[in-house]
Amino acid sequence: MPHIDLYQAYGLDRRQPPDALAAQLAAQLNSIDPRDTLSCNRIDTARVILGDPARRARYDAALGDPAAPVLDEAALATIAGRPVPTAPRTGLAGAFAETSFHLDAHSRRYGQLLYAATRAVAATTTAGTRASPPNRVTWTPPGFDHLHHSLWAQQHQTD
Known part of the structure; x- marks a missing residue:
């Protein structure tokens, strides 16, 4: 290859x-x-x-x-310095993955607001992982490499 x-x-x-x-x-x-x-x-x-x-x-x-x-x-x-892509999950792990919310590592030109309506959401950066409770908005500054993840399905909006 x-x-x-x-x-x-x-x-x-x-x-x-x-x-x-x-x-x-x-x-x-x-x-x-x-x-x-x-x-x-x-x-x-x-x-x-x-x-x-x-x-x-x-x-x-x-x-x-x-x-x-x-x-x-x-x-x-x-x-x-990003998470290595993984193969699709099967069985119970796959079932949980299908009900989760996950945005791969990325950065935004104008920053990012993320609103988690019903579940907590975690933001991971090179500085570590921080969790935000439901019904809160998180802010990630422009050009800052990060990823978002929650273990359960949720309604969410990003800007």
Whole structure:
């Protein structure tokens, strides 16, 4: 299986500095339908990796090393400091997963308000996990990588 080449996948010039690549990827992210969470997560993971000099150096070294482990989505998630994608759950775990609310790691250009109407919701960042009780609004600042999760189905609204 070949490496995932983020430069080729998103039409980026390798000679550009990290901040320019991050800006180009942010523009791509803002131009797609936000309901396409798979594409949003992939572009945002590329932005996190290529926009950070240390992560980009680690990625570039692995991309240029034919003996390096394959750069697949799990490897990219690790480099980006995000949860590794997991296989679909079956049995009881799958039943609970279907009744849960989960937003994968992401960031927002203008920040994010999240209202959990009936259940507690947790927000996880690099600083840790914080829980919010039902019927409260949480705020995540712009450009802050985070994910949201609740163990039970709920009505929710995001802005």
